[in-house]
Amino acid sequence: MRGKEIMIDMKDIVALCKRRGFIFAASDIYGGLNGFWDFGPLGVELKNNLRDQWWKSMVITPPLGLDGKPVQIVGLDSAIIQNPKAWIASGHVGGFSDPMVDCRETKKRYRADQIIVLVPKDTEGSWLAFEEGTDELLKRKKMVKFWGSNILNTATLLTKFDISDYDKIIAPDAKKAGTLTEPRQFNLMLDTYPGVVRDDAHKAYLRPETAQGIFLNFKNVVDSSRVRIPFGIAQIGKAFRNEVTPRNFIFRSREFEQMEMEWFCEPDEAKKWHEFWIEERKNWWRSMGLTSDNILMRPHDADELAHYAKEGLGTYDVEYKFPFTDPGFGELEGIAHRCDFDLKAHQEHSGQKLEYFDQPNNKRFIPHVIEPAAGLTRGVLALICEAYTIDETRPSGCYLNFLPALAPKKAAILPLTAKDEHVPIAQKLYMELREEFPVDLDIKQNIGKRYARQDEIGTPYCFTIDNDTLSDSTVTVRDRNTMKQERINLDNVAKYLREKIKPVS
RNA sequence: GCGGACGUAGUUCAAUGGUAGAACACUAGCCUUCCAAGCUAGUUAUGCCGGUUCGAUCCCGGUCGUCCGCUCCA
DSSP: OTTSSSOOOHHHHHHHHHHTTSEEETTGGGTOOTTOEEEOHHHHHHHHHHHHHHHIIIIISOOBOTTSSBOOEEEEOOOSBOOTHHHHHTTHHHHSEEEEEEBTTTOOEEEGGGEEEEEETTOOSOEEEEETTOOHHHHHHHHHHHHTTOOOEEEEEGGGSOGGGGGGEEOTTOSSBSOBOOOEEEEOSOEEOOSSSOSGGGOEEBOSOSHHHHHHTHHHHHHHHOOOSSEEEEEEEEEEOOOSSOBTTTTBOSEEEEEEEEEEEOGGGHHHHHHHHHHHHHHHHHHTTOOGGGEEEEEOOGGGOOGGGTTTTOEEEEEEOOTTTTTSOEEEEEEEEEETHHHHHHHHHHOOOOOEEETTTTEEEOOEEEEEEEEHHHHHHHHHHHHEEEOTTSTTSEEEOOOTTTOSOSEEEEESSSSTTTHHHHHHHHHHHTTTSOEEEOOSSOHHHHHHHHHHHTOOEEEEEOHHHHHHOEEEEEETTTOOEEEEEGGGHHHHHHHHSOOOO
């Protein structure tokens, strides 16, 4: 069990995911590619299930709003590649690339725009570099050490210096001067060149978030779909980021899938809606089977806010305790207050009016935006980690305890033996059930092995046809979690599944 | 991108400068009336490229990948 005597090893989860066809390394036969992953036959089912639950909870059956009536949310599927001007407006071209410097002596890496260099008034001797936020006392000690009592100086950002000055600068943790490398740009957006000619004029970006596609279509949606403020636009899709260090299985990958909803509302109602969505989103993740102990709601500190959220009322993270973050937590979703940052920016850069006209009150304004932005890829990983249950008493050693509604396979139909009497009944049941549920028919090998396999892929129910079936038309139902069996009538199997696999939330 | 460790079947682990082996898993058959049982047979590996060598999985270099620590993380 999680957090108890038996520790869960991420390696075992990764091995299970590969062994049973949930997740493979992308281009595995070529040795993989760092930060890219493929979803196998069961992984894609699981991912689709989680995706569909989100879509249903947002677009098909959105929650009741502050007035007790269902809120209005419409869907969208925008292109991955948009006009590159969109990413200039959004701040990603300017703000999504950081200049980094390395220290050759200490092997540490710093953001050049967060290093402050103190230069003595007479510019003689060593210049001292500090990370932003370094304690004043520490600074003073170092100044006294290098400059004696003569500590008059000017403070300048490292980015303002010419590379020829670097040999005078002592890096924050170094003893000698001149150990910092030239700043290098880390561009966190992947780019591409639409069209057959590859030159800078045709450079475009793979979206680093799906959100901007929503803002770009704000006007189109308002003009075409009779939505009225407050309302939301929801989108699910791939996004791409050049993560410096893809790590922790699919948690931080360079290609991943997002589920984002932009909620447009009146500026003075934004705070209320922010709180509303924080509560909604927490409850949604719980309804997906993530237990309270492993879920955490965390407000962002001011210094970790994204560029668009700085003027807003902050961001709340929904975080999950993954085995590799335990006892810490990792982000599943951020619920940001984006103010009117994005629409205003796109209005300025595009020259198009992105105001909303409130007809009854005869007023125009740029809506404020609350953004619940969830990671579908991360969500799948959280579901797997949450479901992974060690049970040394059973042959498989573990099972995946998915909610029935999310399990890739809802049931397996197993003739107890491969004899002629059992198999045809199983086949008939399978043909009937598959019209309504994703189910497996497994005839080969002894029954224990087949139960074990279904445990490992998280199938909640197994229906077994035995000799009693021949005489009284009953089958056994085996419950994945308890391994208990009961007999039900063959005719009631579909009904049984329908009742057990209730829609979540 | 930096530093360190590592890379042998699906998994866990052997072995060797000269034919790469086991267990479990997997597949098939037999058997089997409920939890990876039994019997028989079978598939599957030295990440990739190069160098040294008569010969390299082993030694060396590069590369790719993994893990740990930095760094980054909208």
